[in-house]
Amino acid sequence: MKVAVVTGASSGIGQSAAIQIAKRGSGVILTYNSNELDAKETVRRIEQAGGTAVALHLDLGDTSGFVAFRAAVADALRVTFQRDSFDQLVNNAGFAGMAMIEDVQEQDFDRMTVGLFKGPFFLTQALLPLITDGGAIVNLSSNSAQPHTTAPGYSVYAALKGAVVVLSRYMAKEFSSRGIRVNSVAPGATVTRFADDAFAKNPEIIPELAKSFALGRVGEPDDIGMAIAMLVSEEGRWITGQDIEVSGGQNL
Template sequence: MDVAVVTGASSGIGQSAALRIARRGTGVILTYSSNADGAGDTVARIERQGGTAVALRLDLADTAGFPAFVAQVRSALRDTFERDSFDHLVNNAGFAGMAMIEDTREEDFDRLTRGLFKGPFFLTQALLPLLADGGAVVNLTSNSTLPQVTAPGYSVYAALKGAVVVLTRYMAKEFSARGIRVNSVAPGATVTRFADDAFAKNPEIIPEMAKSFALGRVGEPDDIGMVVAMLVSEEGRWITGQDIEVSGGQNL
């Protein structure tokens, strides 16, 4: 059985990706930060569809905790999957932050940098010895990195996601010697718990926002999760080094 590590899979895009990957017969080691109930729900849903999953807590912004996390991954691989390696890594976990440039505090800048760039960089580095040759990595970015998208207040978030786009290309080049493919997926606005559950708290913004999508609606987690699952599967075997916008034509 192939095994995938999916970070931030207690809700939203990460949960969808974990479910879609599991539906293809792949075991899943998923992570969560504070939403233990959501992680338990993801595991239960995978098990109900006949799959196997393990949930581990991970603070992506705390690189000092990565060695202990890697040890937990090793144990889960051995005890649950009878493996000493895994095949796919989905770097989905992250969080948002919004402030105009003149109002951005250094501590908030540093917090976002740890969670959105430093964390995924060093987590991938830490897990690389366990990632099997011929595997795949998918990094979640954002269509906020694209030239036609400039949402005031998201300068730091977008710049860091842009850094991940560049990092994806370099990973694709450096990991290619081992046959490991690396791509990124850039969602548009998607109804998740993003930005402190903004969509649930302000549902009235959804119809107005939908007008900016060529396909006439705001994204759903499965719109993105299905693409992530494709990229780590056989169907994505000849795709690497790409940042793929999955946004229903937002701002087209």
């Protein structure tokens, strides 16, 4: 059995990715930060479908905890999966932040840099010894980093997601000697709890936003989760170093 580590899988895209990867036969080690209850619900849904999953706590903003997290992953691999390595890593965990450039506070800039770029960078570094040769990594970028999408207020978020795209390409080059594929996936607007649950709090924005999608609707978590599952699976075996927009043609 292959095993995947999926960060931020208590809801939204991460939850979908974990479930979709499990449907393809992989065991899943999924992480949560504050939302343990929903992480356990992800585990329950995977187990209900006949899969195997373990939920571990991870604070992506605290890089000092990554060595301990690697030990927890190694323990879960040994106890639950009788493995000493895993095959698939999905760096999904993150958060949004919005402010016009003239209003950005330095502490918010630093917090986002750690959560969206430094955290995934050093988490991947920490977990690399546990990733099997021939494995696969998917990093979550965003179509906000694409030239055709420029939303005022998202300069820091989009710039950091752009950094993730470049990082993914360099990871693909450096890790290729071990046969590890690395790609990034760039979702468009997707109905999740992102941005402080903006869609649930403001459902009236959804029909208007849908007009910007060539396929006529706003994205759902499974639209992205299935693409991620494909990329880390055998079907994606000849794809590496790519940033793949999965957005239903937003702003096309």
